[in-house]
Amino acid sequence: xxxxxxxxxxxxxxxxxxxxxxxxxxxxxxxxxxxxxxxxxxxxxxxxxxxxxxxxxxxxxxxxxxxxxxxxxxxxxxxxxxxxxxxxxxxxxxxxxxxxxxxxxxxxxxxxxxxxxxxxxxxxxxxxxxxxxxxxxxxxxxxxxxxxxxxxxxxxxxxxxxxxxxxxxxxxxxxxxxxxxxxxxxxxxxxxxxxxxxxxxxxxxxxxxxxxxxxxxxxxxxxxxxxxxxxxxxxxxxxxxxxxxxxxxxxxxxxxxxxxxxxxxxxxxxxxxxxxxxxxxxxxxxxxxxxxxxxxxxxxxxxxxxxxxxxxxxxxxxxxxxxxxxxxxxxxxxxxxxxxxxxxxxxxxxxxxxxxxxxxxxxxxxxxxxxxxxxxxxxxxxxxxxxxxxxxxxxxxxxxxxxxxxxxxxxxxxxxxxxxxxxxxxxxxxxxxxxxxxxxxxxxxxx
Amino acid sequence: xxxxxxxxxxxxxxxxxxxxxxxxxxxxxxxxxxxxxxxxxxxxxxxxxxxxxxxxxxxxxxxxxxxxxxxxxxxxxxxxxxxxxxxxxxxxxxxxxxxxxxxxxxxxxxxxxxxxxxxxxxxxxxxxxxxxxxxxxxxxxxxxxxxxxxxxxxxxxxxxxxxxxxxxxxxxxxxxxxxxxxxxxxxxxxxxxxxxxxxxxxxxxxxxxxxxxxxxxxxxxxxxxxxxxxxxxxxxxxxxxxxxxxxxxxxxxxxxxxxxxxxxxxxxxxxxxxxxxxxxxxxxxxxxxxxxxxxxxxxxxxxxxxxxxxxxxxxxxxxxxxxxxxxxxxxxxxxxxxxxxxxxxxxxxxxxxxxxxxxxxxxxxxxxxxxxxxxxxxxxxxxxxxxxxxxxxxxxxxxxxxxxxxxxxxxxxxxxxxxxxxxxxxxxxxxxxxxxxxxxxxxxxxxxxxxxxxxxxxxxxxxx
Numbered sequence: 003x004x005x006x007x008x009x010x011x012x013x014x015x016x017x018x019x020x021x022x023x024x025x026x027x028x029x030x031x032x033x034x035x036x037x038x039x040x041x042x043x044x045x046x047x048x049x050x051x052x053x054x055x056x057x058x059x060x061x062x063x064x065x066x067x068x069x070x071x072x073x074x075x076x077x078x079x080x081x082x083x084x085x086x087x088x089x090x091x092x093x094x095x096x097x098x099x100x101x102x103x104x105x106x107x108x109x110x111x112x113x114x115x116x117x118x119x120x121x122x123x124x125x126x127x128x129x130x131x132x133x134x135x136x137x138x139x140x141x142x143x144x145x146x147x148x149x150x151x152x153x154x155x156x157x158x159x160x161x162x163x164x165x166x167x168x169x170x171x172x173x174x175x176x177x178x179x180x181x182x183x184x185x186x187x188x189x190x191x192x193x194x195x196x197x198x199x200x201x202x203x204x205x206x207x208x209x210x211x212x213x214x215x216x217x218x219x220x221x222x223x224x225x226x227x228x229x230x231x232x233x234x235x236x237x238x239x240x241x242x243x244x245x246x247x248x249x250x251x252x253x254x255x256x257x258x259x260x261x262x263x264x265x266x267x268x269x270x271x272x273x274x275x276x277x278x279x280x281x282x283x284x285x286x287x288x289x290x291x292x293x294x295x296x297x298x299x300x301x302x303x304x305x306x307x308x309x310x311x312x313x314x315x316x317x318x319x320x321x322x323x324x325x326x327x328x329x330x331x332x333x334x335x336x337x338x339x340x341x342x343x344x345x346x347x348x349x350x351x352x353x354x355x356x357x358x359x360x361x362x363x364x365x366x367x368x369x370x371x372x373x374x375x376x377x378x379x380x381x382x383x384x385x386x387x388x389x390x391x392x393x394x395x396x397x398x399x400x401x402x403x404x405x406x407x408x409x410x411x412x413x414x415x416x417x418x419x420x421x422x423x424x425x426x427x428x429x430x431x432x433x434x435x436x437x438x439x440x441x442x443x444x445x446x447x448x449x
Numbered sequence: 450x451x452x453x454x455x456x457x458x459x460x461x462x463x464x465x466x467x468x469x470x471x472x473x474x475x476x477x478x479x480x481x482x483x484x485x486x487x488x489x490x491x492x493x494x495x496x497x498x499x500x501x502x503x504x505x506x507x508x509x510x511x512x513x514x515x516x517x518x519x520x521x522x523x524x525x526x527x528x529x530x531x532x533x534x535x536x537x538x539x540x541x542x543x544x545x546x547x548x549x550x551x552x553x554x555x556x557x558x559x560x561x562x563x564x565x566x567x568x569x570x571x572x573x574x575x576x577x578x579x580x581x582x583x584x585x586x587x588x589x590x591x592x593x594x595x596x597x598x599x600x601x602x603x604x605x606x607x608x609x610x611x612x613x614x615x616x617x618x619x620x621x622x623x624x625x626x627x628x629x630x631x632x633x634x635x636x637x638x639x640x641x642x643x644x645x646x647x648x649x650x651x652x653x654x655x656x657x658x659x660x661x662x663x664x665x666x667x668x669x670x671x672x673x674x675x676x677x678x679x680x681x682x683x684x685x686x687x688x689x690x691x692x693x694x695x696x697x698x699x700x701x702x703x704x705x706x707x708x709x710x711x712x713x714x715x716x717x718x719x720x721x722x723x724x725x726x727x728x729x730x731x732x733x734x735x736x737x738x739x740x741x742x743x744x745x746x747x748x749x750x751x752x753x754x755x756x757x758x759x760x761x762x763x764x765x766x767x768x769x770x771x772x773x774x775x776x777x778x779x780x781x782x783x784x785x786x787x788x789x790x791x792x793x794x795x796x797x798x799x800x801x802x803x804x805x806x807x808x809x810x811x812x813x814x815x816x817x818x819x820x821x822x823x824x825x826x827x828x829x830x831x832x833x834x835x836x837x838x839x840x841x842x843x844x845x846x847x848x849x850x851x852x853x854x855x856x857x858x859x860x861x862x863x864x865x866x867x868x869x870x871x872x873x874x875x876x877x878x879x880x881x882x883x884x885x886x887x888x889x890x891x892x893x894x895x896x897x898x899x900x901x902x903x904x905x906x907x908x909x910x911x912x913x
Binding site: 039046048049072090091098100125126133190261339381382384408 | 494515537541
């Protein structure tokens with residue numbers, strides 16, 4: 003089904019739109035095919051394959067926006083969808099911030115975003131991946147109960163606009179995860195590991211399974227500790243949530259309209275440490291790369307934080323228009339459903355100069371956070387979150403796993419307190435890079 | 450005709466070797482309006498529709514879905530499901546089996562007073578702006594007001610090889626209001642939401658003082674609120690926080706699929722006392738709420754589910770599969786987000802049954818604690834039994850009186866310990882949590898509620 007024709011239905015919608023009285027419009031269509039195998043309970047449970055196709059129209063009249071989408075590409079349904087979008091555009095009221103939609107730009111094609119091996123993949127060809135994850139868990143410890151799976155997805159996407167944008171892109175994505183649960187009486191050892199990428203070869207099921215099982219076993223015998231102030235050492239998985247929260251709060255209209263805790267951070271230093279964060283949607287073979295963003299603006303690398311100072315918002319054309327700057331190429335379109343937002347692509351945090359071992363060693367007493375979501379209230383920046391998986395550490399050694407421990411504070415206080423960044427870290431999806439970091443002091447609620 | 454296509458798939462599925470075959474058509478038509486600071490800047494509408502096919506072949510599940518609705522594509526989708534099930538057959542794993550029950554044959558259409566489709570879009574906009582206006586004018590500290598309106602009609606048409614043929618059409622309307630207040634550098638937000646299996650009358654009946662003004666008042670008053678103390682305290686949950694707590698702490702753990710797959714902390718506790726005797730928890734798809742329905746997505750007629758009765762764990766929620774594996778009775782708890790997903794065991798409208806105390810009586814007995822109000826989000830690690838609920842606002846309770854206003858409060862705890870610490874339950878039950886619940890990548894409509902109730906020894910997180 004690779005040869006699916008999206009051009010004809012998109013062009014059909016464009017033809018109808020040309021005859022109607024609207025100021026701007028765009029038409030996006032996507033076709034996606036995915037296969038997945040679920041792991042549940044004692045092992046492999048279910049084989050799943052999906053086909054999803056749809057077309058969405060955005061029409062603007064007097065700065066009012068009308069959106070409509072359909073999952074039927076029949077001519078009559080496309081025409082009806084166009085007419086609904088136009089009717090709603092006329093009913094909507096003028097948005098004073100709307101300045102138009104981007105015109106065409108030429109960009110160098112970002113390579114290696116579509117693994118041809120995935121396009122026609124069958125369940126039979128991929129069954130080994132979840133099986134190997136389970137086997138790897140069983141090699142570490144037998145008798146687990148599991149949850150997780152493997153999936154591979156191929157997407158073809160086409161966008162045309164009244165301003166002359168005409169693009170088509172193909173992408174693939176794979177992901178695999180497993181969560182083993184072991185029980186010893188009332189005690190539970192459980193953890194989770196995952197990986198994702200563009201190519202089938204990006205996934206190492208043995209590594210995922212082994213690591214998940216080893217982490218799960220370490221969780222036996224978790225204990226509570228008293229409320230206190232302690233340093234936190236965040237694993238790359240945990241630090242990724244802290245960094246992604248900030249970049250989301252710097253993205254799009256919410257950020258520009260002053261509705262996030264990061265709205266007034268441009269030009270300000272947020273951390274003592276030499277923190278540098280780059281966003282780059284042009285990395286070959288990376289999960290969040292594409293030649294163009296969701297509005298047809300070429301992707302480009304953007305330095306977001308340098309020397310601890312926040313340099314820029316991440317824009318789509320709407321948010322850029324509000325403050326009269328150019329879009330940074332961060333429009334995110336919700337497939338064919340017509341909603342266009344803005345957000346980070348591949349996020350790379352520059353490594354620091356200590357090894358993780360040095361960071362642990364230099365921490366007399368602290369908490370190693372393996373898994374927690376440092377996502378604050380996006381308006382106020384205030385945060386209170388449970389450490390889902392972590393350890394009390396003393397002089398570099400894990401003492402015991404902790405439970406029911408919460409971190410509270412303002413996200414910007416956590417940033418201010420970053421005092422060490424590790425040399426090594428983890429690459430996610432072939433593009434993101436997050437190191438381990440130490441936050442020298444955080445408020446913890448426990449017993 | 451959808452029915453012909455469903456019949457074709459099931460017949461063909463059996464002929465091609467399926468031991469069980471199910472074809473489910475799903476269609477959802479929705480309209481939404483986005484209002485920001487007095488301007489209805491965007492309106493949208495969408496139609497989702499397609500078919501999901503599920504088969505069991507020799508003890509293995511295969512599922513496939515498509516939104517291409519020709520007979521040829523239906524057959525291809527069926528063949529994908531069959532070949533998927535056969536492809537995993539060589540690997541021992543979790544066996545697929547279902548309980549064979551009496552087939553259902555029915556068509557259900559939930560009627561509403563005012564069909565949203567028949568209301569002129571411009572009239573809808575005028576009415577929503579009318580609701581928003583008093584929030585904008587509430588205080589000079591109001592920075593932004595945002596309203597999202599959505600009406601949606603969901604049609605599910607299901608046929609399976611047991612002989613079930615059920616069609617159900619459910620209209621829902623939901624509206625949310627977020628208000629951001631600002632003072633210097635400090636920003637706070639207040640949120641209110643109303644939603645139900647209901648038509649446009651929901652919007653007509655809104656009184657701004659119970660909705661948009663309430664969100665505005667919350668946002669402005671939170672600017673002055675303080676950080677909560679940290680540690681273990683007695684807390685009193687309002688109906689929203691209570692609904693969230695019951696959903697996270699008991700609801701998810703009682704989902705039959707999580708029970709048979711070893712992911713639930715209460716898997717081996719049927720018949721045992723897991724909570725104080727004041728605790729009765731009910732999941733009820735048949736009552737009025739955002740999570741209501743008559744048939745689940747396996748075509749099983751929905752009934753009320755008493756999960757915990759006077760502290761004793763009585764039953765789990767079941768799909769045809771979890772009932773077969775755990776020896777339970779399926780009574781309508783299997784639902785899927787759309788045709789694109791196989792059904793999972795889900796809650797509907799879950800609540801803590803009322804007791805006999807007034808809020809004043811509950812507060813009176815507390816010397817020092819926290820009153821929690823409004824839910825932001827929650828989650829649970831069912832396998833460990835650890836839950837977290839983030840609340841919108843709180844007050845300190847001192848000698849039975851609400852004193853200092855607090856913000857940014859979250860609670861966490863171990864389920865088996867905390868359920869035994871429920872020490873008082875009020876009589877003022879309200880279902881007040883219309884929204885979506887996420888599980889394994891699928892979202893479904895749910896609701897929840899509780900009367901005011903007291904829990905001791907809850908860990909409260911905060912900034913102080």
